[in-house]
Amino acid sequence: MECNQIGCLYVVATPIGNLEDITHRALNVLREVDLIAAEDTRHTSKLLQHFAISTPLKPCHDHNEREQQGYLINLLLSGKNIALVSDAGTPLISDPGFHLVKEAQLKHIKVVPVPGACAVITALSAAGLPSDRFSFEGFLPAKSVARKNTLESLKQEQRTLIFYEAPHRLLESLQDLSAIFGSDRVAVLARELTKTFETIKQCSLAELVNWVASDANQQRGECVLLISPWKAPEEESFNQESLRVLKVLLNELPVKQAAALAAEITGERKNKLYQYAIECIDKNK
Structure with missing residues (x-):
């Protein structure tokens, strides 16, 4: 193990389905630590049995993490090494463990990530x-x-x-x-x-x-x-002659009339010209 006087907290990723996805490093850590803090000990027991690992288990889940935190931190401070695992994948990613890891960091306990599967x-x-x-x-x-x-x-x-x-x-x-x-x-x-x-x-x-x-x-x-990411609608292109006519008419007429007359003269859509005129007025305010 990597820690001596004060224990290490190993955050160990486990498979999300296929057991062959577990890493050699993860298996070695689970074998060598003094205790495994598991989201569901029944679930983790099946994983450990599959790989013939006999390390003791302690529950650490959403409902008891705050209660277990003090006990686990004291073990770490006394020199014990602990592995934190969730039911599947990487702990803390929509899984328990945040409070324990945060407290370990505050107590200057080394936190070691052991990466692997993440859904x-x-x-x-x-x-x-x-x-x-x-x-x-x-x-x-x-x-x-x-x-x-x-x-x-x-x-x-x-x-x-x-x-x-x-x-x-x-x-x-x-x-x-x-x-x-x-x-x-x-x-x-x-x-x-x-x-x-x-x-x-x-x-x-x-x-x-x-x-x-x-x-x-x-x-x-x-x-x-x-x-998929949101994409802004593409801006509609305008015929430059339509815009020139609209701008001339806006000097003499209200927006609605100018847009309607420009549309009649150029063949451009009235609503499109009206919206453009409103946007131009807003920008110039």
């Missing part, structure tokens, strides 16, 4: 959406009103958006996404990643809603939703 990155790598900039938003709110408010605040996000979603809320969330982001927005459902029934489906939100609604199997398992 966010796994999904992004195969989604076919822009990956140079993205925003992971965790789980959407369970209640419809709160979920819609959250989506309204994100609908013009210019990065790829990534959400986790519970299977029993998947269809409702997709319907809200389609209504707020637009039915043509490209999205990806990445489901049961690395498992037997892995699914990665890219299409419009409208198509995704229909596909999930028509196949109950797609409403099962672990789900990651990815939404």
Whole structure:
């Protein structure tokens, strides 16, 4: 192990499905630490049994993390090494562990990341959406009103958006996404990643809603939703003669009349010219 007088807290990523995805380093750490703090000891026991690891387990989950924190910190300060694991993937990523890691940092205990699987990155790598900039938003709110408010605040996000979603809320969330982001927005459902029934489906939100609604199997398992970045509508081009005529008429006539007459003279759409005139007036105020 890497620590001596004061123990180390190892933040260990575990497989999100396929057990072969665990790293050699992760296995070595899980074997050598004094204790494993696990989100669900029953779940982690199966992983340890598979790899013949007998390290003691202690529960550390959303409901008891604050209570366990003092005990685990004292162990670390006394020189014990602890591995923190979640049920699947990288701890703290929509999983428990933040409070423990924060307290360890405050107590100057060395925190060592042991990287590995993470559903966010796994999904992004195969989604076919822009990956140079993205925003992971965790789980959407369970209640419809709160979920819609959250989506309204994100609908013009210019990065790829990534959400986790519970299977029993998947269809409702997709319907809200389609209504707020637009039915043509490209999205990806990445489901049961690395498992037997892995699914990665890219299409419009409208198509995704229909596909999930028509196949109950797609409403099962672990789900990651990815939404393509928002793109501003392309500005409409204007015939330069139309703009010249409009500008001349605006010197003599009200906006509505000037736009209507310019449209009649040039053949340009009246609403388009009217909107342009309003924008020009606003800029000059």
